[in-house]
Amino acid sequence: MKKLILTTAALALSAGLAMAETVRMGTEGAYPPYNFINDAGEIDGFERELGDEMCKRAGLTCEWVKNDWDSIIPNLVSGNYDTIIAGMSITAERDEVIDFTQNYQPPAASAYVAAAEGADVTGGVVAAQTATIQAGHVAESGATLVEFATPEETIAAVRNGEADAVLADRDYLAPLVEESNGELVFVGDPVPLGGGVGMGLRESDGELRGKFDAAITSMKEDGSLNELLIKWFGEDTRTY
Incomplete structure (x- = not known):
């Protein structure tokens, strides 16, 4: 499932959990x-x-x-x-x-979801949640990446035409596709990540x-x- 492109590195705390209740x-x-x-x-x-x-x-x-x-x-x-x-x-x-x-x-595989069959997932605009492995994949794929803070916003971008498709964990997308009554469809090939x-x-x-x-x-x-x-x-x- 998910994700992260770290923009900054941070040092771990020197003191561990050590017997915390x-x-x-x-x-x-x-x-x-x-x-x-x-x-x-x-x-x-x-x-x-x-x-x-x-x-x-x-x-x-x-x-x-x-x-x-x-x-x-x-x-x-x-x-x-x-x-x-x-x-x-x-x-x-x-x-x-x-x-x-x-x-x-x-x-498990990530997947693309669009509002219609034939969406261009390699040269079009693809939404992904910020700081995810899916966002990293889109950025390297040749598509134009648009990032959103929450997964709900990535789906909304597809619905309102702001993005041609979204890339996310298939397990997250599957119920949304099923409940959409055909408004959302899987497109392209599954993408194994992580x-x-x-x-x-x-x-x-x-x-x-x-x-x-x-x-x-x-x-x-x-x-x-x-x-x-x-x-x-x-x-x-x-x-x-």
């Missing part, structure tokens, strides 16, 4: 089905359910913190929360600034990363992670 889980809250705000105003979605189970297995007390995507890594490094669990694809560029657990979602989705942590928090890695491993081994993937992304999603 509560682990603060940072997420965007705007990228369903990974994470979103439900009708009760609470963080919900695949990563909320997954994160709560991981915390339970790791013996940690966790609380959830919402943060905008474009500042999600700087605010982790600054100590505003202790993890990023926000549909973030594992990339070498991000790994230079933060650390990652193993992936909890296998590498090394799967993982949890981001400060490089100084190796002990905490180890606890979450162990929780992810146990969920892979007992099949519960596959159950969550199918629940939130459907029977056709990639599993372990």
Whole structure:
């Protein structure tokens, strides 16, 4: 799934989590089905359910913190929360600034969506969310990139004709296409990007990363992670 082109590098905090009573889980809250705000105003979605189970297995007390995507890594490094669990694809560029657990979602394709068949995704105008691996791909593809702060704005740009297409995680786009009654369609070929989705942590928090890695491993081994993937992304999603 997702993403980030870092515009600046930041140094990790020298002091780690070190026996903190509560682990603060940072997420965007705007990228369903990974994470979103439900009708009760609470963080919900695949990563909320997954994160709560991981915390339970790791013996940690966790609380959830919402943060905008474009500042999600700087605010982790600054100590505003202790993890990023926000549909973030594992990339070498991000790994230079933060650390990652193993992936909890296998590498999955990104996809183009347009308002009509035949949209030009290599020479036209393509929308993507700011600071994502999709934005980086569009910038190098020959298309004209238009960036937006939120995924909702990228879809709106296609609907209002500001962009010929949008590139995003297919798992995010699929329900929007299905619910659009033909107003949105997949175009072009799938685009494999990233090394799967993982949890981001400060490089100084190796002990905490180890606890979450162990929780992810146990969920892979007992099949519960596959159950969550199918629940939130459907029977056709990639599993372990």
